[in-house]
Amino acid sequence: MIRTNRYPDGKSYAVTMSYDDGLLADRKLIEIFNTYGIKGTFHLISGRIGKNPAYITWDELPTLYAGHEVACHSVEHPHLEQMPANAQYEQLIEDRKALEAATGKLVRGFSFPFGTWSAATLDAMKTAGLEYGRTTNNTNNFLFPENFLLWHPTCHHKDCERHVDQMIYNIEKAPWRAGGMLYVWGHSYEFNNDNNWDLIERVCGKLANYKDSIWFATNVEIMDYKKAVEQLKVSADGKKLYNPTATDIWVDVDDAPVKVPAGETVVLA
Ligand SMILES: [Zn+2]
Known part of the structure; x- marks a missing residue:
């Protein structure tokens, strides 16, 4: 039987991390990700960088996020669904231009500020060349989205450890479940607020123990791979x-x- 449930190097699971807003705590989170070989996507608010000292700086941006994915989160973090269509488009395309200029790379991903959108938001994303949009609607499963423009994550990080444990159980005891993708989202500053950096350290350590079975990838790498598989x-x-x-x-x-x-x-x- 042929099944499309494998990832690069024949691995059976995929894990991706998705972090919003680009505050200074991203520095510590990326250090942890880099220690364990975990890959993340960072959704940045270009209008706040260089203006608000709580945010990472333009200077450090290309090196801080090297090896990870930089993606859009709009210029000013408005409730997009309350804005006229052309203003929504401006929030996306100007964010994309600024982040592409800073990274020197293509920027193709997006997450919805406040996790909200309207039909016009999805049209604006397509026109602005943004190919996926991460919501804050947790699925609590390891399935792929039907439509990458509304990419619902598995869970917020505060609820991720049980899903990580489930994935490890599947790897060890339930090989017929192979093919799942764990998508975790959050904000790095929440680890400061909740005083629980130990959670993400522990979870990344557990995942790294299974690096022979798990593909660690950015959001856009997973989307590109999945779309390629669909063309087989x-x-x-x-x-x-x-x-x-x-x-x-x-x-x-x-x-x-x-x-x-x-x-x-x-x-x-
Ligand atoms: Zn946000």
Whole structure:
């Protein structure tokens, strides 16, 4: 049986972190992520950087977030759904331009300020070239979104340890559940407010112990991989797998990982 439940290097699970607002506590959080090899996406408010000393600075931005993903969170963190469509678009495109200028990279992701949106927000995202939008609606499951424009996370970090433990249980005891993705969101300053940095340290340590089974990736890396997998072509007899994308894909064939390299056809025995 062919199943599309594998990640790069044949790994069976994916974990991604998503942190909003870009306050100074991001520095400590990234130190922890880097120690354990965890990857995060950081959604920044460009209009506050360089103006409000509670936020990270333009100077440190490219090096602080190196190895992670920088994504949009709007210029001024308004309730977008209360704004006219053109003003919503300005909040997104100007944020994207500023963050792309600062990083020198493409910025393609977004999270909704206050976790709210209107239909016009989704249109503005598409026009501004933002391909996913993270909500604050927790699914408490390991499934992918039906629509990346409304990407509902698994859980907030304060509730993440039970999900991490569940994923580790699945890896060890329930291999038929392979393929899940754990998506954790939050704000780094909450660890200061709640005095619980030990939570994220402990959870990252637990996850790192399973790095042979878990793919640690940014939000956009997971979206790109999933969209590539969706383009895999399988012959009617299930023996030929063609990968028309520029991304190497791994699938599960009779409980073993098989790599289908970018642009190639793999013929199964
Ligand atoms: Zn926010």
